[in-house]
Amino acid sequence: MTNPTSTTSTTAPPNSRAGRREWTALGVLMLPLLLVSMDVSVLYFAVPAISADLDPSGTQQLWIFDIYAFVLAGLLMTMGSLGDRIGRRKLLLAGAAAFGAASVLAAYADSAATLIAARALLGVGGATLMPSTMALVRTMFTDPGQRAKAIGLWSGVMTGGVALGSVLSGVLVEYFWWGSVFLVNLPAMVLLLVLGPFLLPESRDPAPGRFDLLSVPLSLAAVLPVIYGIKEIPSEGWSVRYVVSITLGMLFAALFVHRQRTAAAPLISPALFRSRGFAPAVVLNLLSTLGMMGSAFFTTQYLQSVLGKSSMAAALWSLLPTLLVGAAAPVAAGLVQRGVHRAHVVAGGFTVAACGYGLLAGAGTSSLWLVLAGAGVLAAGIVTVMSQLMDLALGTVPVARAGSAASLLETGAEFGGALGMAVLGSIGTAVFRHGVPADAPAAAHETLGGALAVAGRLSGDAGQALAVAAREAFTDGMRAASVAGVVLLLAGAVLAVTSLRGGRGCAGESDAAGVPCARESDAAGVPCVSAAPHQCG
Secondary structure (H helix, E strand, C coil): CCCCCCCCCCCCCCCCCCCHHHHHHHHHHHHHHHHHHHCCCCCCCCHHHHHHHHCCCHHHHHHHHHHHHHHHHHHHHHHHHHHHHHCHHHHHHHHHHHHHHHHHHHHCCCCHHHHHHHHHHHHHHHHHHHHHHHHHHHHHCCCHHHHHHHHHHHHHHHHHHHHHHHHHHHHHHHHCCCCHHHHCHHHHHHHHHHHHHHHCCCCCCCCCCCCCCCHHHHHHHHHHHHHHHHHHHHHHCCCHHHHHHHHHHHHHHHHHHHHHHHCCCCCCCHHHHHCCCHHHHHHHHHHHHHHHHHHHHHHHHHHHHHCCCCHHHHHHHCCHHHHHHHHHHHHHHHHHHCCCCHHHHHHHHHHHHHHHHHHHHCCCCCCHHHHHHHHHHHHHHHHHHHHHHHHHHHHCCCHHHHHHHHHHHHHHHHHHHHHHHHHHHHHHHHHHHHHCCCCCCHHHHCCHHHHHHHHHHCCHHHHHHHHHHHHHHHHHHHHHHHHHHHHHHHHHHHHHHHHHCCCCCCCCCECCCCCECCCCECCCCCECCCCCCCCCC
């Protein structure tokens, strides 16, 4: 094993097997990953206490929720590229320190503005942690089978963290004050800062070129307006403001792409997309997160507002579907190792996820177990897809560009999640509004929560009738969106077969089928990290 304190690439020889040190290091890496994913949902139960203590305005409360995801999505590409240049371990440890400091600031914030600023800093820290952890997994696990298992664990922790965050938030707020949901980050970050320098190898691009500063604001201007627009559409509708925001972001995206194609040292190298299977992996990963987040939009509301579960009970019930996630990625990795083509495994994952939506499409207003089963099958299929696509994307690019590759995958996932909420959420909302009685007050046509609030103010049978109609209308909307989800995910299965089954080509360690490469360099002249005997066309 090479010296872990080295500042150049310290990857093990190609296809060498990782030992106890690397698996222990993976466990350390899972801690910040878990916390970053938990921070997406950790405020769910803390909002009432924060509102009572800091008295934020409606706009400030929205920014307390959204600023973390906006900053995270906007900086992923920048941080991934920066890690390739200065070293992934160095960036990871700096991000952990920033994340810990921002957690303290958020916990003891004495105003809404301070909490918003702290959440923004948490987003900056999160943007350094996510691509760095994935790139370091690529560095430590060069054996394809072990790497597939490690990435499977990475995917499972990432998915489970979102569900765990809401439950942990409820427990902490129940017994402590709202700031404790942020302080829980500190022990894990301290552990990472103490053990990271000893367990994690340093790796970076040995010849990265100059850091393209102009690309940083261009990437932010491309990502943030689009994410903002598509996140607001489900709740606010197709307002001109949001359409203009998305259009503006797309224009900056075109400028960003042009800059990457013409700059001497681009932030994101276009050569990544010449790696066989990388571009399909990014697109298919986006589609998988679209399916995952689209279902979350409905299932959380279904448990609380249709079935009448308390917030805490709904969060605990929502943990059950994650039990299927633990087996999904290892099974998928095992199939690929046994010779099943990766395209078929990914297509199978999309098909399983579509079956999950099929179960949701059959739900009624009292179908707790059917909804939980559908969510679990959907999650298992999506994690199968995500783990294989991450393995494919990282395995087909040079180690020197692993951070940039990881950041593109994560940025695509952020877009996919927002699109899932927008597309499937809009379908469900349209069906819901059509199903609410026409003579009901306007507020009852906006959301299920609004309809139930109006029903609570009405007397006698009128309120009960509106509540029943609203719950049935929401369930109808969930069913309609689920049918759309089935179509989208089956389209993903077809796309996986057609885009990943093509002729073998290599730019990294393995091709789209997961087979080791033999070539020493790709079409762009970037060295491959493997010399295992296999003929790639």
